[in-house]
Amino acid sequence: MRVAIDMDFINKIIFGDCEKILKKFPDKSIDLIFTSPPYADARRRTYGGVAPDEYVDWFLSKAEQFLRVLKPTGTFVLNIKERVVKGERHTYVIELIMRIKQQGWLWTDEFIWHKKNPFPGKWPNRFRDGWERLLQFNRQRKFNMYQEAVMIPPSDATKACALRLTDADKTRRKIKTGSGLDSRLSSCVNRNMVYPTNVIYMATESWNRGHSAVFPIDLPIWFIKLFTVKGDIVLDPFIGSGTTAVAAKQLGRNYVGVDILKKSCLLAEERITQIKKYYDNTLTTN
Amino acid sequence: MRVAIDMDFINKIIFGDCEKILKKFPDKSIDLIFTSPPYADARRRTYGGVAPDEYVDWFLSKAEQFLRVLKPTGTFVLNIKERVVKGERHTYVIELIMRIKQQGWLWTDEFIWHKKNPFPGKWPNRFRDGWERLLQFNRQRKFNMYQEAVMIPPSDATKACALRLTDADKTRRKIKTGSGLDSRLSSCVNRNMVYPTNVIYMATESWNRGHSAVFPIDLPIWFIKLFTVKGDIVLDPFIGSGTTAVAAKQLGRNYVGVDILKKSCLLAEERITQIKKYYDNTLTTN
DNA sequence: GTTCCGCATGAATCGATAG
DNA sequence: ACTATCGATTCATGCGGAA
Numbered sequence: 001m002r003v004a005i006d007m008d009f010i011n012k013i014i015f016g017d018c019e020k021i022l023k024k025f026p027d028k029s030i031d032l033i034f035t036s037p038p039y040a041d042a043r044r045r046t047y048g049g050v051a052p053d054e055y056v057d058w059f060l061s062k063a064e065q066f067l068r069v070l071k072p073t074g075t076f077v078l079n080i081k082e083r084v085v086k087g088e089r090h091t092y093v094i095e096l097i098m099r100i101k102q103q104g105w106l107w108t109d110e111f112i113w114h115k116k117n118p119f120p121g122k123w124p125n126r127f128r129d130g131w132e133r134l135l136q137f138n139r140q141r142k143f144n145m146y147q148e149a150v151m152i153p154p155s156d157a158t159k160a161c162a163l164r165l166t167d168a169d170k171t172r173r174k175i176k177t178g179s180g181l182d183s184r185l186s187s188c189v190n191r192n193m194v195y196p197t198n199v200i201y202m203a204t205e206s207w208n209r210g211h212s213a214v215f216p217i218d219l220p221i222w223f224i225k226l227f228t229v230k231g232d233i234v235l236d237p238f239i240g241s242g243t244t245a246v247a248a249k250q251l252g253r254n255y256v257g258v259d260i261l262k263k264s265c266l267l268a269e270e271r272i273t274q275i276k277k278y279y280d281n282t283l284t285t286n
Numbered sequence: 287m288r289v290a291i292d293m294d295f296i297n298k299i300i301f302g303d304c305e306k307i308l309k310k311f312p313d314k315s316i317d318l319i320f321t322s323p324p325y326a327d328a329r330r331r332t333y334g335g336v337a338p339d340e341y342v343d344w345f346l347s348k349a350e351q352f353l354r355v356l357k358p359t360g361t362f363v364l365n366i367k368e369r370v371v372k373g374e375r376h377t378y379v380i381e382l383i384m385r386i387k388q389q390g391w392l393w394t395d396e397f398i399w400h401k402k403n404p405f406p407g408k409w410p411n412r413f414r415d416g417w418e419r420l421l422q423f424n425r426q427r428k429f430n431m432y433q434e435a436v437m438i439p440p441s442d443a444t445k446a447c448a449l450r451l452t453d454a455d456k457t458r459r460k461i462k463t464g465s466g467l468d469s470r471l472s473s474c475v476n477r478n479m480v481y482p483t484n485v486i487y488m489a490t491e492s493w494n495r496g497h498s499a500v501f502p503i504d505l506p507i508w509f510i511k512l513f514t515v516k517g518d519i520v521l522d523p524f525i526g527s528g529t530t531a532v533a534a535k536q537l538g539r540n541y542v543g544v545d546i547l548k549k550s551c552l553l554a555e556e557r558i559t560q561i562k563k564y565y566d567n568t569l570t571t572n
Numbered sequence: 573g574t575t576c577c578g579c580a581t582g583a584a585t586c587g588a589t590a591g
Numbered sequence: 592a593c594t595a596t597c598g599a600t601t602c603a604t605g606c607g608g609a610a
Contacts, residue, residue: 086427088394089395094384097380107374112400130398145410195413195414197414197417198416198417
């Protein structure tokens with residue numbers, strides 16, 4: 001069966017440069033691309049570091065493949081933030097938006113990840129960076145969006161409810177559902193649910209020892225619920241420690257992860273395997 | 287006295303196009319420019335409606351004057367958000383950032399106004415807009431910034447930590463300030479106030495009687511405290527209902543407001559007069 | 573078992589120092 | 592003059608050991 005041959009990359013972590021790897025993928029085969037590429041010149045030790053001024057070209061050659069493999073109804077969510085260079089925000093992110101549109105992408109919206117616990121620091125001319133961009137790109141004006149899947153209790157209810165939960169409660173719930181959002185969602189008022197905005201208030205996860213997860217798992221969980229249904233395929237071309245794949249697997253979606261570091265691939269695979277053991281029989285039904 | 291003649295625009299609301307009006311102002315005379323210009327194609331009936339594609343050129347000719355009248359140590363804060371055009375976010379804001387830098391501005395940072403109560407609405411392909419940009423531009427890398435003026439109480443976790451300490455503990459610590467501080471002092475107490483991040487979580491003020499203020503007065507108050515001291519001059523070239531001027535006056539700063547609508551000028555003047563009556567003897571000491 | 577406290581650490585940034 | 596490296600700064604959170 002032809003499809004089976006073409007699609008034998010699903011639920012795999014693939015070692016290599018995503019640009020080359022994706023060239024072997026068929027057109028229009030992915031439902032959601034969620035990724036957080038290495039930021040310009042950041043994580044130099046592990047990724048080699050792309051200079052800010054070269055970043056846009058470096059990224060665009062990969063984005064061309066993203067565009068090709070994405071289904072017309074699919075979505076591409078890019079988590080990125082510009083660095084400070086010589087006292088100024090560098091413009092590589094906004095240049096990227098301008099240029100990626102020329103490839104045919106539509107810049108549908110910009111979500112904000114408002115961080116509960118930003119990286120510390122004190123400087124005379126700026127405050128700590130408390131947010132990151134989550135750029136939403138699409139191939140068409142009409143795409144799949146399942147807004148009901150991410151509905152939340154009204155803000156006051158959420159606050160009061162969250163405060164009542166003890167740490168033990170939170171941990172127990174997290175083990176069962178794998179999602180902090182789910183815990184609040186299920187334990188609080190189930191009626192009176194409202195739609196969220198394009199601002200996502202969420203903590204970072206600095207407590208992951210071995211691997212430095214750059215975003216909390218609730219972040220890909222949120223977007224995977226919003227833009228896919230069970231059985232869909234989620235791609236992260238910079239899989240890193242595997243968070244996106246873990247989230248997809250937990251939610252009953254298929255995943256594809258690519259990374260240029262062998263070490264990351266191994267780590268991602270290990271986390272996926274562990275998750276399989278722990279969560280296989282406790283998946284939520286969303 | 288020459289200065290008196292040059293500076294006779296202070297604490298005035300001036301009717302006219304800010305581009306023309308500002309040409310009469312001396313160089314380097316303003317400490318802070320805080321403004322929220324009419325968004326592209328918004329308020330078409332009142333402002334004549336600048337089309338999105340013409341917006342950048344329209345704005346830049348004004349920004350040139352902003353640059354000239356701002357002190358080298360001053361700051362320009364621009365509250366703006368791109369509209370959705372044909373299902374996409376328009377790029378006029380990010381184009382504006384690229385081009386304004388060519389005038390000599392430094393793009394120091396981007397603050398986010400995270401709205402507590404976004405405008406209601408429901409669409410099939412996007413959520414409500416819960417944030418706006420507050421772009422910070424400067425003439426130099428070194429500028430005036432008074433971070434202590436906007437310090438805030440720490441988050442709940444840190445607060446709980448401090449609350450656990452007895453009063454005796456606190457007193458004892460306060461006495462031995464200089465050397466040999468015990469570890470709890472640095473981690474818990476003495477943290478009555480912490481520095482904020484570049485995300486500002488604030489409600490809108492949709493309930494203002496006659497005028498529709500586009501931002502709450504706490505927003506200019508925050509930036510005026512952060513970037514000016516008493517006696518400094520705050521300019522809003524699109525004063526609208528006068529919120530920026532009211533904030534400046536309340537804080538003991540001098541204001542200058544400009545608007546192309548006579549109606550707005552009258553409204554702003556009225557609000558400023560009322561504030562004078564109510565707050566003259568109750569100014570905060572910051 | 574439970575609570576409490578100390579501590580490590582995470583997509584950072586600036587200014588000074590050294591080559 | 593330009594780059595490279597280092598120390599200081601700082602806050603939210605979970606972990607582990609102690610009470």
